[in-house]
Amino acid sequence: MPSFLLSSRHIGAFLLAALVVLLFPGQGSQTYAAQVQDMPPGTVGHCFDGDTLRFTDRRVVRLAGIDAPELGAPLQKAGYYAREARKLLSATVLRQRVRLLPAGTVHRDNYGRFLAEVLLPDGRSLNDLMIASGAAFFYPHNDLDSRLQERLLAAQQEAIRERRGMWEHVLAQPVAEKTYLGNRQSLRFFPTDCPEAQRIKPRNRVHFGTLMDAFMAGYAPARICPFWPTAHQ
Structure with missing residues (x-):
């Protein structure tokens, strides 16, 4: 008898929780809504490289889930396709008003930059576009949204098969035939x-x-033991 009463209470609690969800359907999305509110849209005023931009209100945004070749310090050689990646990003998004979507559980990196998926005025994902064009590669993180990661990886796989952008040159270099350990x-x-x-x-x-x-x-x-070819190779 006591076990039956305990079971009934559990069932009652479950039904009450279900009723709350039905009566207040928006409660479950409050966290996501708060994230979106924390990332208001902005107009792009500058592109640092192929994966980072700055709004005219000074906010800096890092495109989540992607990494473009490094431009390098003033006395260092730029990575192959780094300049082309920045040129593509600038041509696509400069002076455009874009929207930001949370890309995972972490919304800022250690440098204070927003980590986000950037949506162009026509609704396209800038993150997708840079990967699909072969101007950046997929950069996975455990805290990134799984659907975004699947989409970016699929775009990268297609770009590699089609040898778009940087892939034609990079995969023809000696580093392409070396072995790697993940x-x-x-x-x-x-x-x-x-x-x-x-x-x-x-x-x-x-x-x-x-x-x-x-x-x-x-x-x-x-980042350790870099092998990416330089812009002059």
């Missing part, structure tokens, strides 16, 4: 001869026979 926890990969690669725990190691294999699998290059 970390299934961080989803980053290293050249196999990189000392940091040997620190990956054996159970987390993923072996890639070519550079294309690593990118097609949705892994991104680690």
Whole structure:
């Protein structure tokens, strides 16, 4: 008898919770709504590179889930296709009023930049466009929305198969035929001869026979032991 009463109470609590959801359907989306409210639209005034822009109100936005080749410091050589990526981003979005969508559970990075999906006035995703054009690669994170990650990876795989943008040149370089070691926890990969690669725990190691294999699998290059060709190669 006591167990029956306890079960009845649990059922009653469940029915009450269900009733609240039915009567107040907007409550479950309050968190998302608050996130959107925290990211008001803005007009793009400057593009730093192929994945970061600044609004005219001084807010800085990092396109979530993508990474463009590095322009480098003044005395360093730019990465291959870095200038082309910034040129494409500028031509597409400069002086445009865009909307921001939360891209995951983290809304700002360590530099205070907004992490977001950027929607153009016609509704297209700028994040998608940069990947699909071969001007940036997919940069996964555990805190990113899974649907966004799936979409960006699919766009990258198609760009690689079609050899769009940077991929035609990069995949024809000697680095494309080297072997790489990925970390299934961080989803980053290293050249196999990189000392940091040997620190990956054996159970987390993923072996890639070519550079294309690593990118097609949705892994991104680690910052350590860089191998990306320069703009002059």
